[in-house]
Amino acid sequence: MAMKKKPVTGMKDILPGEMVLRDYLIAIIKDTYRRFGFTPMETPCVEHIENLTSKQGGDNEKLIFRILKRGEKLRLEDAETEADLTDSGLRYDLTLPLTRYYANNSAVLPQPFKALQIGSVWRADRPQRGRFRQFTQCDIDILGEATNLAEIELILATTTALKTICPENAFTVRVNDRRILKAMAAWAGFPEDAADSVFITLDKMDKIGEEGVRQELMENGFAGEAADRYLGLLAKAGKDASFVRSLKEILGECLEEGTSENLAEIMETVTDCAGGGFGLEFDPTLVRGMGYYTGTIFEVSMEGFGGSVAGGGRYDKMVGKFTGQDTPACGFSIGFERIITILQDQGFQVPGMRTKKAFLFDKKVPAAQLSDILKEATRERESGADVLVARMAKNKKFQRESLAAQGYTEFRDFYAE
Amino acid sequence: MAMKKKPVTGMKDILPGEMVLRDYLIAIIKDTYRRFGFTPMETPCVEHIENLTSKQGGDNEKLIFRILKRGEKLRLEDAETEADLTDSGLRYDLTLPLTRYYANNSAVLPQPFKALQIGSVWRADRPQRGRFRQFTQCDIDILGEATNLAEIELILATTTALKTICPENAFTVRVNDRRILKAMAAWAGFPEDAADSVFITLDKMDKIGEEGVRQELMENGFAGEAADRYLGLLAKAGKDASFVRSLKEILGECLEEGTSENLAEIMETVTDCAGGGFGLEFDPTLVRGMGYYTGTIFEVSMEGFGGSVAGGGRYDKMVGKFTGQDTPACGFSIGFERIITILQDQGFQVPGMRTKKAFLFDKKVPAAQLSDILKEATRERESGADVLVARMAKNKKFQRESLAAQGYTEFRDFYAE
Numbered sequence: 001m002a003m004k005k006k007p008v009t010g011m012k013d014i015l016p017g018e019m020v021l022r023d024y025l026i027a028i029i030k031d032t033y034r035r036f037g038f039t040p041m042e043t044p045c046v047e048h049i050e051n052l053t054s055k056q057g058g059d060n061e062k063l064i065f066r067i068l069k070r071g072e073k074l075r076l077e078d079a080e081t082e083a084d085l086t087d088s089g090l091r092y093d094l095t096l097p098l099t100r101y102y103a104n105n106s107a108v109l110p111q112p113f114k115a116l117q118i119g120s121v122w123r124a125d126r127p128q129r130g131r132f133r134q135f136t137q138c139d140i141d142i143l144g145e146a147t148n149l150a151e152i153e154l155i156l157a158t159t160t161a162l163k164t165i166c167p168e169n170a171f172t173v174r175v176n177d178r179r180i181l182k183a184m185a186a187w188a189g190f191p192e193d194a195a196d197s198v199f200i201t202l203d204k205m206d207k208i209g210e211e212g213v214r215q216e217l218m219e220n221g222f223a224g225e226a227a228d229r230y231l232g233l234l235a236k237a238g239k240d241a242s243f244v245r246s247l248k249e250i251l252g253e254c255l256e257e258g259t260s261e262n263l264a265e266i267m268e269t270v271t272d273c274a275g276g277g278f279g280l281e282f283d284p285t286l287v288r289g290m291g292y293y294t295g296t297i298f299e300v301s302m303e304g305f306g307g308s309v310a311g312g313g314r315y316d317k318m319v320g321k322f323t324g325q326d327t328p329a330c331g332f333s334i335g336f337e338r339i340i341t342i343l344q345d346q347g348f349q350v351p352g353m354r355t356k357k358a359f360l361f362d363k364k365v366p367a368a369q370l371s372d373i374l375k376e377a378t379r380e381r382e383s384g385a386d387v388l389v390a391r392m393a394k395n396k397k398f399q400r401e402s403l404a405a406q407g408y409t410e411f412r413d414f415y416a417e
Numbered sequence: 418m419a420m421k422k423k424p425v426t427g428m429k430d431i432l433p434g435e436m437v438l439r440d441y442l443i444a445i446i447k448d449t450y451r452r453f454g455f456t457p458m459e460t461p462c463v464e465h466i467e468n469l470t471s472k473q474g475g476d477n478e479k480l481i482f483r484i485l486k487r488g489e490k491l492r493l494e495d496a497e498t499e500a501d502l503t504d505s506g507l508r509y510d511l512t513l514p515l516t517r518y519y520a521n522n523s524a525v526l527p528q529p530f531k532a533l534q535i536g537s538v539w540r541a542d543r544p545q546r547g548r549f550r551q552f553t554q555c556d557i558d559i560l561g562e563a564t565n566l567a568e569i570e571l572i573l574a575t576t577t578a579l580k581t582i583c584p585e586n587a588f589t590v591r592v593n594d595r596r597i598l599k600a601m602a603a604w605a606g607f608p609e610d611a612a613d614s615v616f617i618t619l620d621k622m623d624k625i626g627e628e629g630v631r632q633e634l635m636e637n638g639f640a641g642e643a644a645d646r647y648l649g650l651l652a653k654a655g656k657d658a659s660f661v662r663s664l665k666e667i668l669g670e671c672l673e674e675g676t677s678e679n680l681a682e683i684m685e686t687v688t689d690c691a692g693g694g695f696g697l698e699f700d701p702t703l704v705r706g707m708g709y710y711t712g713t714i715f716e717v718s719m720e721g722f723g724g725s726v727a728g729g730g731r732y733d734k735m736v737g738k739f740t741g742q743d744t745p746a747c748g749f750s751i752g753f754e755r756i757i758t759i760l761q762d763q764g765f766q767v768p769g770m771r772t773k774k775a776f777l778f779d780k781k782v783p784a785a786q787l788s789d790i791l792k793e794a795t796r797e798r799e800s801g802a803d804v805l806v807a808r809m810a811k812n813k814k815f816q817r818e819s820l821a822a823q824g825y826t827e828f829r830d831f832y833a834e
Contacts, residue, residue, distance in 0.1 A: 013518050013521060016527070035803050037805030040433065042436060046425050046428060048420075051420050066487075067507075068503055082493070085485060090463075104423055273791045358454075371689045378573075389454070390529070391564070
């Protein structure tokens with residue numbers, strides 16, 4: 001078989017320029033999160049196929065890279081379905097492996113556990129511009145914290161990181177609660193078991209508009225009266241904490257007790273603590289795709305860019321799938337690849353950390369003199385510079401330009417003495 | 418299917434304590450290598466199955482985690498062998514993907530290209546203590562540099578990193594050259610096509626000793642005369658550069674011209690530049706397993722620890738498998754997992770970078786006061802501390818002890834005002 005030069009379909013080679021940006025971003029994010037008391041941890045990239053296909057991952061479960069069984073366990077002649085051939089797969093997110101990790105190690109983990117994970121995930125999505133089948137996720141999660149301290153700290157930490165990364169870009173955190181979503185649908189008169197279908201339509205609000213939502217609800221067989229009542233409520237919804245508080249009266253018995261106060265308190269505390277720098281709004285049309293969310297949900301949108309740059313929420317029922325006992329859990333994920341794209345499009349330059357010097361020597365320089373040049377390079381490195389030692393190219397001008405493009409600002413030429 | 422709490426066989430969850438050590442090591446290694454002008458880059462973890470099974474990987478090719486084809490490409494009913502089912506697999510090292518990357522991107526890469534890669538690799542090895550099926554490799558490679566400047570810089574950079582990581586551990590770099598190995602075998606009278614078999618036996622010298630090597634050579638049908646001549650040469654071999662220089666006379670026409678001078682020069686320059694801090698020895702029994710090496714090979718052993726902590730060599734023929742045109746290449750890989758084990762066994766403590774403070778508040782603290790506590794935490798974070806804000810546990814003594822074990826040294830208690 002011939003060797004293939006290109007990466008596998010949908011994955012990419014990361015070139016040095018992008019890699020410097022990625023390393024820089026990861027360093028900022030890790031540093032910020034560690035200041036908030038989050039602890040780095042890691043799970044294997046390979047996960048049990050039983051866990052990956054346990055209906056926690058929604059549509060992502062259709063996109064799994066499955067790994068073939070090995071040795072005696074692989075019985076090709078008896079295999080009837082894909083399931084007979086695989087025992088594991090590449091993780092499609094960091095949340096499912098985190099809950100397995102917590103279930104497996106909770107006895108030795110801090111309580112509550114504030115986890116910081118940065119790692120690759122894989123999804124066999126249809127290849128398209130700017131979307132890759134291997135990409136990096138950056139998550140923080142708090143497990144074992146039932147109160148809204150979890151949400152408050154997640155939002156403060158994530159917005160602090162975003163402000164440091166993109167100081168020029170205005171952004172807004174939009175918040176909602178799955179229980180408010182359900183209560184609004186119930187209050188409007190939608191049948192309880194239709195809530196998910198209503199939310200799928202609602203989620204399209206920013207694409208198809210109010211009229212589009214109404215039309216799709218009708219097409220899906222819901223009563224016009226319910227649609228009208230629902231859209232009427234959305235139309236008069238405020239964006240601030242005081243409106244969220246008032247939902248208690250508006251939705252009455254449809255809303256679980258304490259829900260509106262809880263979300264309002266999150267908004268008030270975050271606003272008070274963050275001291276500005278970003279917007280914070282209640283968004284009754286915010287749905288978030290994953291079915292595992294049970295309470296607060298949040299998403300960050302950045303001015304001038306479609307889609308979200310971060311998102312998360314509370315998922316109190318997931319650890320229980322492993323342990324039989326529910327554990328409160330809440331997480332926030334930064335869209336790492338999206339941020340990279342935004343910074344690249346803006347022509348962002350990573351601030352130089354050290355002076356980059358190039359020592360260029362003529363090919364006639366003998367070994368003993370090269371030794372002296374290398375020693376001089378060591379001294380410069382010890383005093384804090386990056387030093388490249390390289391042979392002078394025939395085209396010296398081109399070589400210098402190429403090195404300048406890589407960030408080298410000081411040059412020294414050495415000839416045979 | 419039931420959810421599984423343990424990681425998949427042979428892989429591990431990395432707990433917070435180990436993760437702090439890993440992050441610390443990676444930071445030192447990256448920083449050191451960047452000072453030497455190495456550039457971070459990354460390849461996808463998934464590689465074409467054609468490349469992974471191209472006979473570059475030796476025994477590692479038997480240990481590949483293969484990935485199932487997807488969608489229409491998977492034709493289970495027609496599949497007769499494993500090969501029909503898979504189109505890709507997880508990389509078993511970083512060198513093969515690096516050469517593919519270089520072949521694919523050389524037009525836009527610096528020349529020579531000094532690559533720095535840190536990443537996970539996977540091998541379906543039999544599970545055993547301290548060896549895992551997913552592990553981290555830390556490689557530097559120089560592509561496009563034909564002279565021994567490549568070897569000299571790789572050895573200087575790797576030993577600088579090792580001295581920084583393990584300042585207490587004496588270590589020795591052992592060097593050899595594949596061409597010297599071959600010349601010695603030819604000089605002793607072994608047939609040319611038997612060289613690989615002789616090297617496999619020679620590689621066991623540290624385990625079975627000189628007598629064991631002689632016996633195995635005889636068992637494999639080689640002439641006693643050749644074995645005696647070979648072992649006689651090994652017995653009188655010196656460890657320094659001047660002996661390496663003398664190999665030119667000893668081996669005469671069996672040795673490719675310039676080989677002994679080249680290796681002696683590497684040893685002399687490294688010794689001169691490094692200014693001590695580690696041993697550097699010629700080791701005529703050093704073989705290195707991978708078949709792709711074409712010239713210099715090196716390995717680092719650390720006092721008190723079996724096996725090597727780093728290894729590498731020159732592989733001038735590998736890029737050519739992709740491009741049809743050979744490119745000089747040389748690399749050095751630090752045994753990251755081994756270093757982690759050594760440091761853990763020594764009870765190494767990662768030096769604290771910032772003060773870790775815990776703000777503990779009573780459950781009766783109202784939301785407005787919590788807001789003030791969080792603001793105080795922000796101020797402390799901005800002045801350079803890591804601050805954890807947490808609810809006071811019922812057992813305050815246990816909570817403090819547990820936080821102290823996580824590195825928290827300052828505590829503040831907050832009660833409702």
